[in-house]
Amino acid sequence: MECVFGLVGNDFAVVVADTSAVHSILVHKSNEDKIMILDSHKLIAASGEPGDRVQFTEYIQKNVALYQFRNGIPLTTAAAANFTRGELATALRKNPYSVNILLAGYDKETGPSLYYIDYIATLHKVDKGAFGYGSYFSLSMMDRHYHSGMTVEEAIDLVDKCIMEIRSRLVVAPPNFVIKIVDKDGAREYAWRESVKDAAVASA
Amino acid sequence: MKFDTSGLESAAPVWGAPSELVDGFSAAPSFEVPNTTDFDGFQKEAIQMVKPAKGTTTLAFIFKEGVIVAADSRASMGGYISSQSVKKIIEINPYMLGTMAGGAADCQFWHRNLGIKCRLHELANKRRISVTGASKLLANILYSYRGMGLSVGTMIAGWDETGPGLYYVDSEGGRLKGMRFSVGSGSPYAYGVLDNGYRYDMSVEEAAELARRAIYHATFRDGASGGVASVYFVGPSGWKKLSGDDVGELHYQYYPVMPSTVEQEMVEAAGA
Numbered sequence: 001m002e003c004v005f006g007l008v009g010n011d012f013a014v015v016v017a018d019t020s021a022v023h024s025i026l027v028h029k030s031n032e033d034k035i036m037i038l039d040s041h042k043l044i045a046a047s048g049e050p051g052d053r054v055q056f057t058e059y060i061q062k063n064v065a066l067y068q069f070r071n072g073i074p075l076t077t078a079a080a081a082n083f084t085r086g087e088l089a090t091a092l093r094k095n096p097y098s099v100n101i102l103l104a105g106y107d108k109e110t111g112p113s114l115y116y117i118d119y120i121a122t123l124h125k126v127d128k129g130a131f132g133y134g135s136y137f138s139l140s141m142m143d144r145h146y147h148s149g150m151t152v153e154e155a156i157d158l159v160d161k162c163i164m165e166i167r168s169r170l171v172v173a174p175p176n177f178v179i180k181i182v183d184k185d186g187a188r189e190y191a192w193r194e195s196v197k198d199a200a201v202a203s204a
Numbered sequence: 205m206k207f208d209t210s211g212l213e214s215a216a217p218v219w220g221a222p223s224e225l226v227d228g229f230s231a232a233p234s235f236e237v238p239n240t241t242d243f244d245g246f247q248k249e250a251i252q253m254v255k256p257a258k259g260t261t262t263l264a265f266i267f268k269e270g271v272i273v274a275a276d277s278r279a280s281m282g283g284y285i286s287s288q289s290v291k292k293i294i295e296i297n298p299y300m301l302g303t304m305a306g307g308a309a310d311c312q313f314w315h316r317n318l319g320i321k322c323r324l325h326e327l328a329n330k331r332r333i334s335v336t337g338a339s340k341l342l343a344n345i346l347y348s349y350r351g352m353g354l355s356v357g358t359m360i361a362g363w364d365e366t367g368p369g370l371y372y373v374d375s376e377g378g379r380l381k382g383m384r385f386s387v388g389s390g391s392p393y394a395y396g397v398l399d400n401g402y403r404y405d406m407s408v409e410e411a412a413e414l415a416r417r418a419i420y421h422a423t424f425r426d427g428a429s430g431g432v433a434s435v436y437f438v439g440p441s442g443w444k445k446l447s448g449d450d451v452g453e454l455h456y457q458y459y460p461v462m463p464s465t466v467e468q469e470m471v472e473a474a475g476a
Contacts, residue, residue, distance in 0.1 A: 021380050026392060028372060029382050051347050051377015 002047035003134025003166055003174060004034070006102045006114055007142055007158065008127050010149040012183035013104035013112040014190065015045040016159050018134070018174035030196055035180045039064055039074055041106045043180050043187045044084075047131050048099035048119060056097045060084050077105030081115035081123060089121035096120075100131040106182045137169055138162040152181070156190070163193055259428030261390030261419055262292055262303040263398060264359045264370055266383045268405045270439040271361045271368045273301050274415035276390070276423050276451070277431035279308060288431035297322055299442040300338060300362035305388040306355035306375065314356060318342050335362040335369030339379060347377035357387040363438050390422030390429035397421045408437055412446045420458065423451040 006015035021029040035045045036057045044060065046053045063083070068074045075083070081103045091097055096119070103115040116122070116129040128142040141162045150158070159179060167173045175196035180189050262275040275292035278285060292304040294315040302318070304311035321341050325333040333341075339360040346356060356375040363369070372380040372387065384402060386394040397418040406414070412435045419433040434448045 021378070023374075023378075026395070028385060029380050032380065049376060049378075050374075051343075051350060051379075054379060055344075055347055055377060 001133040005130035020174040085123040260388035261422035261429040263386035305357035339371035343379035390426035393422040394418040
């Protein structure tokens with residue numbers, strides 16, 4: 001099952017997602033990137049039904065871009081999170097999206113932030129959050145070792161601990177994870193944690 | 205020495221014949237039956253999970269020379285084989301192929317529709333549509349019908365300006381870019397053979413043989429797959445059908461009948 005988790009550090013936020021695309025007993029792909037770069041300083045880590053996940057996050061991404069074009073300034077993380085929640089809420093009683101989202105962002109004025117948005121349009125601003133079966137293992141790990149103002153090294157160390165725990169204890173543990181980070185320099189991929197590599201691809 | 209037959213005696217009481225031995229007891233315990241409501245049920249769940257909702261085997265993979273696309277040709281309705289000669293590889297346009305898994309009508313109609321949209325794109329933009337674009341068009345259409353009962357598990361394979369392209373698109377709205385996919389009830393069997401034999405730098409013949417072999421092995425084990433294993437190749441100049449072999453014949457090609465040594469031969473008794 002899909003594992004997504006994230007936490008806020010001293011001047012950055014980090015989100016981690018597994019990278020398996022699964023269909024009943026088959027793993028179609030083990031390097032599927034589920035963390036979308038929403039704009040220069042925002043990341044959306046999404047888990048849920050495959051069609052909904054891609055379609056909904058792309059919809060949010062395009063609307064955020066449209067706002068920036070129209071108004072000349074980017075949305076704050078809080079505004080983007082509330083917009084996302086609003087879209088989920090509007091669709092909820094008609095045509096609900098089955099997507100759980102962790103939205104991480106960095107604003108110049110307010111610093112890093114992480115928002116927990118679940119499929120029934122719950123919105124919480126949190127220091128650490130997780131979705132999926134992996135949350136049973138990563139939440140307690142983070143509760144135990146998290147403190148406010150962690151450095152990147154400390155945070156990545158905690159992330160690795162959580163990944164180790166998920167790998168060893170979850171019965172259908174996904175083999176590979178992607179870690180993305182957002183700070184004052186922007187949103188970017190930090191690292192992959194792979195224990196299963198897809199067959200060799202042509203080198204660029 | 206008296207022969208000890210105590211081990212052969214049954215512990216269960218013999219009904220009917222009254223005997224001095226049994227008189228003293230109440231009914232002797234028989235062996236215990238497992239105390240569950242649905243003893244065989246646990247296995248059923250596992251099998252139901254992979255139930256042939258999309259009774260077919262299709263596969264496609266990218267390699268050095270281009271894309272290989274292969275499929276079986278059996279259509280089944282529950283336990284009845286309705287056809288052994290279904291065309292499951294659909295020619296969208298001269299340089300793009302789609303595979304069919306799921307509802308035949310759904311796949312045929314929407315692939316034809318995609319072909320129309322691709323042609324309209326060419327006319328409007330004076331250039332061919334990319335595989336990325338074509339697969340996204342199909343994925344968006346299927347997503348808008350989500351929950352309405354379409355059953356489509358398809359792969360869009362083609363060659364465009366960026367080289368070979370392969371996407372998996374399904375009726376749940378999922379769309380995946382990848383190097384190797386197999387779709388259908390026989391896909392786990394095909395994946396095994398395909399993953400093991402795959403190398404990026406194969407020749408076209410080697411790649412076609414790998415695809416043919418993977419389809420054959422899937423049809424061997426999966427009841428909902430069979431008929432003819434078709435193999436197509438998509439290269440820079442478009443697609444080309446490479447082969448279509450009956451899987452029954454392939455079986456004897458791969459595993460020819462060896463005359464086995466006979467230990468004892470039964471001979472007809474002379475006279476009637």
